[in-house]
Amino acid sequence: MKTQVHLFSGFLGTGKTTAIRSLIAQKPESEQWLIIVNEFGEIGIDGAVLSNNGIPVAEISGGCLCCTSGGDQIGETIRKMLHNNPAHRIIIEASGLAHAAGVIDELKAPEFANVLEIAAVFTLVDVRQFINPDYARHALYQDQIGVCDVLLASKTDLCSPEQLAQFHEQAAKLFPPKTLIAEVKNAQMNPEWLNLPVSEKPRYRLKTLPENSMGFQSQGFTFAAGRNFDGERLTQFFDDLPQLAQGLVRAKGVFQVLDTWVWLNWVDGGWGANQVSWRRDSRFELIAREFDADEIERRLNAALE
Structure with missing residues (x-):
């Protein structure tokens, strides 16, 4: 049986250590846990808080887990532990x-494929920062929010x-949507959240459509992580979207391409691409007046390497 790994991410001061202490206090006696603490400074404080x-x-x-030295250290640390x-x-x-995405990539190294399972990933955010556009534009902040399955609002009393x-x-x-969005008071965690499912669904309907959505259809598609898309074929697919979906109003997706992850977004008659921190699965969603879902799925499968 694989060891489940839970990453706790979040900007400075959002309550990650307190959240983990809350979980430790509720740990089932039948389970064996290990804890790895990464601090940017040379002197670790959180590890001392959690060790008793x-x-x-x-x-x-002395660095972050996803840098070159940190990546070597986390692999060695997990092997020893x-x-x-x-x-x-x-x-x-x-x-x-x-x-956070770099940490997930390190945990998915081939040597751990039969040993570790990336279970629910958590990110804690200060609500006041989350709604602040200056934070929302920060690449590191986007990375931490984009990679998680569970998004937790801390410091809600403020x-x-x-x-x-x-x-x-x-x-x-x-996008992609979170498995759970919740508020935590004093960073107190529900231990059942550790068991939240993160499995993919091959097809799904979007929960929300644009206002005045009469006549619009929606559809989502997912592809398991590890399956790379061909960049040129994916580009051609997005170029062809207006012909594949009549009355197209929105199309967006995250795709694994050459073992990197990109976000493609079609809106207002054109599309663009950016790197993204999502690591769970490749997925695509569209909203249009009319389209053949089977044909869309066939074209997406044809874009796979």
């Missing part, structure tokens, strides 16, 4: 300055009802 609980704790200090302590779960607290409402409105529009 009987659970093996390892620290990686699992050799000495077979475990049901590994909980990793990433530095507030870590690129927010107004209007700010919380704005958070939920913006979070609900994230």
Whole structure:
């Protein structure tokens, strides 16, 4: 049985250590856990806070887990910890300055393919930062939010009802959608969240459509991680979309291309591409007045390498 790995990400001061302590206090006695703490500074503080609980704790200090030295360290740390302590779960607290997607890539190294399972990934955000456009434009912030399955709003006691409402409105529009969006008071966690499913659905209907959506259709498609798309064929697919979907109003997707991940977005008659931190699956969604879902799926499959 594979060891489940949970990454906890979030900007500085959002309550990651407190959240993990909350989970530790509720750990089932039948489960064996390991904890890895990454801090940007040379002196680790969070590891000391978490170590007084009987659970093996390892620290990686002096850089982020996804940099060159950090990547080597996390692999070596996991190998040593699992050799000495077979475990049901590994909980990793990433530095507030870590690129979460890079950490996931390290955990998906071939040597761990039969050992580790990337389970629910958590990101804690300060609501006031989340709704601030200056933070939303920050690449590191986008990375931490984009990679997670579970998005948790912390420090909610410092927010107004209007700010919380704005958070939920913006979070609900994230693509790909989150498995769970929730508020946490004093970073207190529900241990059942560790078992949230992250499985893909080959096809799905979008939950929301544009206002006045009478006559519009929607459809989503997913493809398991590990299957690369061909960049040229994917480009051709997006170029052909207006002919494949009559009355096209929106199309967007995240795709694994040459083992990197890109976000493609068609809107207002054209499309663009950017790198993205999503790592779960490749997926595509569209909204149009008329299209053949089977043909769209066939064309997407044809764009796979």
